[in-house]
Amino acid sequence: LVFVAVSSWSRQPAVARPSVQPIAFPHVVHVQTYKIDCQYCHSDARRSExxxxxxxxxxxxxxKITGAQLPEVRKLAEYWAKKEPIPWVRVNKLPEFTYFPHKAHVRANxxxxxxxxxxxxxxxxxxxPGPRLANDLLNLAGFRPAPPPLTMGWCxxxxxxxxxxEQKKAPLDCVACHH
Structure with a gap:
C-alpha cells in the first residue's frame, strides 16, 4: 500500500506543486474558523468569468484591527503602506480555448x-494536491476525498x-465552455 502511494507521489507532474505565494493565505482560518464566505474575498465571482x-x-x-502581529499580516501591511497590489501567483489555469464562467455557477448556487x-x-x-505524500496516503486510505479532476468529462x-x-439547464453544448 505504501509502495503504491510513494510510486504515485513520485510521478506527479511538477505543475501540480503548490505555487509559492508572496503571502501565505490560510483558507482554513478564514473560511472554517471565521466563517467568511468565499464571495466576500472573491467578489467578482458573482458577476464575472x-x-x-x-x-x-x-x-x-x-x-487593520486584527492579526497585526502575525508575520503574514505584516507582509500584507507592507503592500498596503506602499500602495501596491499583492503579486499573487496564478494557481488555476485553463487551456486558452476554454473558459469557466464563475458567475453562471454562483448564480446556479x-x-x-x-x-x-x-x-x-x-x-x-x-x-x-501535488506531490505531498501525506495527502496521497490520506486519499488512499479514504480519510480525505480526492479533489475533482476538473477535466472536460468531469464538467x-x-x-x-x-x-x-435538479431540473436545471446546465449547458452541454461545446460553445458553453469553448470559444
Missing part, C-alpha cells in the same frame, strides 16, 4: 467546494447530473 482576488484594501479592512475541493480545510490552495458529468437531478 473570473472569481478575482481581494484587493489589499479589502484584506486590510479586517487586518453551485458550492465553490464542488470544483475547488474542501477549501475550508486547506492551509495552502493549489490547483492539484460534462456534473452538468448532466444537475440537469437530471
Amino acid at each position: 473570473y472569481a478575482g482576488l481581494p484587493s489589499v484594501e479589502r484584506c486590510m479592512g479586517c487586518h 453551485v458550492k465553490c467546494q464542488a470544483c475547488h475541493g474542501e477549501v475550508e480545510k486547506m492551509t495552502t490552495f493549489a490547483a492539484a 460534462i458529468d456534473c452538468h448532466r447530473e444537475q440537469n437530471a437531478r
